[in-house]
Amino acid sequence: MKASKFIKFLRNGLFLVLVVSLVLILSCAGYTQQEVKAIRHTNSWPCYLDPAVGSDYASSIALCNLYDSLVFPNPDGSVKPWLAKSWEISEDGLTYTFELVPGVKFHNGDELTADDVVFSLERILTIGEGYGYLFTANVEGAEALEKYKVKFNLKKTFGPFLGAVVRLYILNEKQIMANIQDGLYGEFGDYGKGWLVTHDAGSGPYQVKEMKTEQYLLMEKFNDYWAGWENKDAPQYVKEIGTTEAITIRTLMSRGELEITDQWQTSENLAAIEQISNTEVSSLFEGSVLNIMLNTKKPPTDDIHFRKALAYCIDYQQIIDKIFPGSCPSGSIASSTPGYNPNLKPCILDLVKAEEELKQSPYYGNLEQYPFELYWVSEVPDEEKVALMIQANAAKLGIKVNIVKVPWLSLIDVLAKTETTPTGSVIFVxxxxxxxxxxxxxxxxxxxxxxxxxGEWLQDPEIDAMIEDAIASIDQKERFQKYYAVQEKIAELSPTLWILEQAVKQAYRSDYIVFPAEEDVKRGKLCNPVMGYNFYYRDFKVFPERAQRPYTPFKP
Known part of the structure; x- marks a missing residue:
């Protein structure tokens, strides 16, 4: 090769290297600007996307993001107009007429009308699962008066009806009917239940992009959301990941592949995660109560004295201090829930009273023949610690406690029948x-x-009548007084061991995530007591450009 050609070759090669280098530098410099705003959050599975089926924590988070309701819950327990811009209530409290916001679009582009509201109500009344119980006993039906006007007819007065309407999520009737399969509901087939396992038919701020039923739910921002996107920093994507396994959670956080953990991590694991740079632990009181449900139809917990003996033998404060720090004692209703009875004092450890009660039980003297079977949810490791502490204290009275670890779905199955329901079940509600x-x-x-x-199978006609009378009261002050009486009556029967009101704790990345409920609590405000709504992602803010290491950008 001649010298001139060689020099030309070097120059061209050097130029090529400079061009490639410049491209790389520019791409790196603009990388943070191109990063996707996303939140990855773990949760206990399953997650149901069907508003007539889902009612647990993970499902409630999904539903309030994928769908809209006529009204929206406020942290103080009131509601504000949402799909319904206004409403009128008849003097007898039996008719509610809602005026809808015109022009609301479902995710597929169809317009939401009064017919969709009627369809959604009829569907949840027919299926009767999930949040259906809120309406089946109280609502006769609904009728579309005009395109944007719908009337609800109640069977009887229902004081907190507007609050309950938060759980009537509106589906796209046309889309559901286009996706029905063979099923139990006559001309409606399966009412779209099969299709809704992996799809949504909503108008909410987010829509399903992908649903892997055993793994995760990926939601994508619905850019044409009818209520708009005043919050320009809301996440574009939200990934709900179906795991609570401690090592997995810690690994994801340490790699920067998770923004918010689930609420079921142990205090030890949260403490370890909090050591990761730019990680904080939130603490919210959402009205969650840790219960040990006692099967009142199966020995030995069918006896009230045995149940009271168990109640007095638990060291509640030790459970709070050692396992759920920051939580507080509770009765059947958490102190953060409007309508709780402040005059009822939570049960405390008293082994003398426990023995007195036990001696009045017909099972006393034959305790070895009647062990107390206590189930705990495998996805929530702290529940085992609670069970072990109860086991240790109950042994002081001669009560044998058999502890059984079960997956959440298995526990749901056994609770379906009286005879399969264990004598004790550890469950948050x-x-x-x-x-x-x-x-x-x-x-x-x-x-x-x-x-x-x-899991109590209480089936007490007096309790049923008192609850029905209370929720039928339109006047809130009167209704709350009746709630007090119901709580007192339930406390007398001791069907449950009310362990504590949970301080819901979750680790999150505070360097680039704004967690609205936690920010409100820091300012002395209330968080939302309605399950799921503290994860209304439209209000969250994500600033990936502020993320510090460890951080792994989300790739859709």
């Missing part, structure tokens, strides 16, 4: 709307027997 009536009905009314929310 939160309000479905922001009043004590929600917890009282879902926990202790006979209608909830066979669901995961009532």
């Amino acid at each position: 939160s309000p479905h709307y922001a009043e004590a009536g929600s917890m009282l009905e879902s926990r202790y009314h006979s209608r909830s027997c066979g669901t995961w929310e009532q």
